[in-house]
Amino acid sequence: MTKRKALAFTLIATLLLPNTPVLSNEAAAASSHKAKATVTASKIEELSIKDLNQKAKATLNHIKEVIPDLKNYHITSLLKENVVTTSGPIERLEVILSSTPEGTAPDFGVVHVNASTGELIGVAIQNGLPSSKEVLGDEKAIKKGKEHLKLLFGKQAEKYKFSQIQTSTVQDNKTQILVIYTSPDHYINVTMDRAGKLKAIQKDIYPKTE
Numbered sequence: 001m002t003k004r005k006a007l008a009f010t011l012i013a014t015l016l017l018p019n020t021p022v023l024s025n026e027a028a029a030a031s032s033h034k035a036k037a038t039v040t041a042s043k044i045e046e047l048s049i050k051d052l053n054q055k056a057k058a059t060l061n062h063i064k065e066v067i068p069d070l071k072n073y074h075i076t077s078l079l080k081e082n083v084v085t086t087s088g089p090i091e092r093l094e095v096i097l098s099s100t101p102e103g104t105a106p107d108f109g110v111v112h113v114n115a116s117t118g119e120l121i122g123v124a125i126q127n128g129l130p131s132s133k134e135v136l137g138d139e140k141a142i143k144k145g146k147e148h149l150k151l152l153f154g155k156q157a158e159k160y161k162f163s164q165i166q167t168s169t170v171q172d173n174k175t176q177i178l179v180i181y182t183s184p185d186h187y188i189n190v191t192m193d194r195a196g197k198l199k200a201i202q203k204d205i206y207p208k209t210e
Contacts, residue, residue, distance in 0.1 A: 044081045047093075051078075055118025056093060063111060064097075066151040067198060069125050070109045073097035080115050085205045086186070091115040099127070120152060122202035124191075135175050135194040138165050144196035145179035149188070152201060159183045 064070045077096040095111040107127035142162050149157035160181035167177050175194040180187055187204035
């Protein structure tokens with residue numbers, strides 16, 4: 001296993017720990033939908049940025065432009081994998097971005113993109129949460145979540161309608177907010193810190209098991 005691959009797998013494992021915002025997001029969504037999304041990945045291939053088509057590159061550039069936390073992050077790992085979605089199999093890019101050199105404990109982001117179409121599937125940011133216990137009210141949180149969708153998806157965000165909102169406690173009693181929106185063919189989960197700063201967006205496009 002190369003050093004790059006080892007770091008990538010370490011970061012993914014960290015992202016999936018029970019007390020991280022992303023797993024809490026998935027757990028809340030699973031509770032809401034009474035089923036758990038199952039991601040089956042196979043045929044994993046390591047790539048470099050030059051291997052991507054223009055649509056995928058444009059999506060990555062757009063994400064770094066609209067999410068300030070990721071603007072100065074560098075790509076640590078770029079993998080292409082076959083995954084099964086509710087619409088059928090696709091090739092998905094998993095891009096891990098880090099804000100610190102290798103060998104340290106970095107802040108990082110994980111981005112999932114359809115390798116062929118450049119469609120953004122999900123993005124997660126792991127860099128701590130504010131210490132304040134103040135939490136956005138539901139109305140403001142719903143509005144803020146929609147603003148994040150508009151930044152990332154533009155006019156496509158108009159198809160998402162509010163479904164439900166939840167709060168949970170993670171990382172030393174700090175609060176995060178999950179807002180779930182629905183479209184004609186899938187849900188989308190928006191996770192924010194207590195002040196409305198984006199932590200994760202995930203399209204709910206994977207098959208579920210009871």
